[in-house]
Amino acid sequence: MENFGDLLPRHKHDHDRVEIIKRMDRDQILPLLPNLLEWIQDMNWPVAPSVLELLLTFPEEIVPHVQDVLSSDDENWKWFILNFLVIELSVESKVQFREYLTRVVETPTPNELAEELDEIARAILETI
Known part of the structure; x- marks a missing residue:
């Protein structure tokens, strides 16, 4: 697997990275969850709603x-x-x-x- 940092959004408009993550296997996404939470520190960021949608698929x-x-x-x-x-x-x-x-x-x-x-x-x- 790539470096986790290479998978995460790079800026507040990085919808492409979020879409790539959404297509990954659940097991590959699990280690990214703490870092993805950082992208909803401000729901006004353009990428935040997409990240939120992804996070909600991991309720437990x-x-x-x-x-x-x-x-x-x-x-x-x-x-x-x-x-x-x-x-x-x-x-x-x-x-x-x-x-x-x-x-x-x-x-x-x-x-x-x-x-x-x-x-x-x-x-x-x-x-x-």
């Missing part, structure tokens, strides 16, 4: 990588992850975030409040 496999993002200090990225990815996952996948979502609803940090993560967390909890 993406969970640990999403948990890594949710334990980071990047509240803006968390907002995009919750609003566009987690909310679209199956109940079986969403339930794995219950502890985090409950904590954000009950005791949000000032930064989480500023990004309104408590509101999206509440909305997601209502679906599980």
Whole structure:
């Protein structure tokens, strides 16, 4: 296999690379998932919706990588992850975030409040 970096999008308009990844075998895509998550740090990027579509085809496999993002200090990225990815996952996948979502609803940090993560967390909890 090529170097993972050679497979990933190179810029915010690199739809061709995403289409190549979509045609790869699932087993080949799995190692790319953490890096693909980085492409939905801002859903305004042109390539982000295509990457999101791809990520949603890995509802179970993406969970640990999403948990890594949710334990980071990047509240803006968390907002995009919750609003566009987690909310679209199956109940079986969403339930794995219950502890985090409950904590954000009950005791949000000032930064989480500023990004309104408590509101999206509440909305997601209502679906599980």
